[in-house]
Amino acid sequence: MRLGTLHLDRGGQIFLALLALTTLLVPILNLAVPADSPLHVSTFTVTLLGKYLTYALLAIAVDLVWGYLGILSLGHGAFFALGGYAMGMYLMRQIGDRGVYGNPELPDFMVFLNWQELPWFWHGFDMFWFAALMVMLVPGALAFVFGWLAFRSRVTGVYLSIITQALTYALMLAFFRNEMGFGGNNGLTDFKDLLGFDLQSDATRIGLFIASALAVAGGYLACRTIVTSKLGRVTVAIRDAESRTRFIGYRVERFKLWVFTFSAVLAGIAGALYVPQVGIINPGEFSPINSIEIVVWVAIGGRATLYGAVLGALLVNYGKTYLTGVMPDAWLFALGGLFVLVTLLLPQGIAGLLRRKEATA
């Protein structure tokens, strides 16, 4: 990263400052302030915030390909879930013989299915470094292969969006099957500890929250570096006039491929941080509606701003937590209504509104 990445990026500066402040304050308010004080932040809230931050990272990843490259991916939930599964597999192996069946080698669901030995693709996941590598490698490899096929054949626009939907749907169906060896319907859960730290303890929760905050900051800076570089100008050129960009000598499909792959890796990291905080990963994470929801966050926050994606992810998910608490049935209507309103009244999203305010002030 070079100096100047955040130059002229007021939204980003404010966002990173707020993020740093929250990351400093929340652990103090959770650990040092007594539980009966009104300033106390409960561990539940810390975990909720941590979860929102992983969503924010996911939204940044989607904004990079949608806002700056013009690829409306309706399948980013798949990369998120794959990263989550990689982490979940590590956490399963960490359970060891503390499972219900007490088998030191096999996770419970495999014992239940009468499997005798660990499938080959589960090997290595007892080591954290390996799992961490897979968190990035698996979504990255899938995005690379998918992108290589799709972009080389110049599939664009709505067709590409539909294929990404199909991708995540197909993965969902596959992961639902018990024979796949990922716990089927129930997914992976009942995690005990991560790197030897008890997942239920306050300190671990705080640690995961801080890790998520760092990941969001890192992801933001990485994406910001990309979009402010010449590469970023090329991707915007591709978004606005693809054939023209090809004509002046850029191999458009390669640019798309690498940026898409990078974005999938970010989504995978977000998924890996998400799973230990919510304590479960199941095929529901692959469901097409999830991927669409991510796009809605970005649209509401404001495309092609990066910090807008964060804003959208946080606001919508806060709204979701709140509404599903008080009026569970109303949530989907609220989300749909919000999307329609934003599309009609705020095509630039909330970030666009803020920017307009700033311009007139």
Place this chain on the structure above:
Amino acid sequence: MKTLDTLRTTMRRDQVWEIMVPKTGLELDISHGTILYLEDISVTFDGFRAIDRLNLYIDAGELRCIIGPNGAGKTTMMDIITGKTRPDTGTAWFGQTIDLLRLSEPEIASVGIGRKFQKPTVFEHHSVMENLELAMAADKRVWPTLVARLTPEQHARIDAVLETIGLQAHRARRAGALSHGQKQWLEIGMLLMQDPHLLLVDEPVAGMTHQEMDRTAELLKSLAGRHTVVVVEHDMDFVRSIANKVTVLHQGSVLAEGTMDEVQNDARVIEVYLGGDEGH
């Protein structure tokens, strides 16, 4: 048998495999004074002969205008030179050594043929300067693009082109906010950034005001010499104001060639084009 033949060819020991042969002749050679040779080219679209045994030679450094009624094959000819359309028969050479028919579109762009399309397509969300930066001849692979920074020479180059096209005052302006004429100049500037030997310009003055037309004429004339410029245009006054040599296309082949006065007095030209419809 066919497999055997393929195998034999593959295993021949007196030559290396075709994929191993370096692509020769990407260096432009214009020692004979001619930069573009189109010979005996024909293209058929669904039975319609868009180009019919066309022969055309362009000298290095000249400013050539190509005119002709609609459907004469002007745009198809440009498409063949830039690799967008492949001819059924014929040869197209760029200088003595470069066989255009063997190169892909980006390769043709990189050996030094730039094309300006009829409709200006600049990158609307980028500033004028960024448009030029994107078009600049540079390493255009992904990673080098990510770490690319403008060197002082490149800055100077952009400034020089900005001056040539007369948009210095608008360098930071969003290209989408430029007037129609300014967009056309910017697009010519983007071509110049690639340092092309041959510039193909498709209807540069369509929709321009008279002042803009005059400036465009000056711009194109100033480019000739350093670059070879081929202009396809309908506007006769404009063609008269810039060209010393005009080629008239008709039904896919060259009908006449010469100075504007010569072709305007050519009986066949008058018959098929100028006489029939002076209104252009």
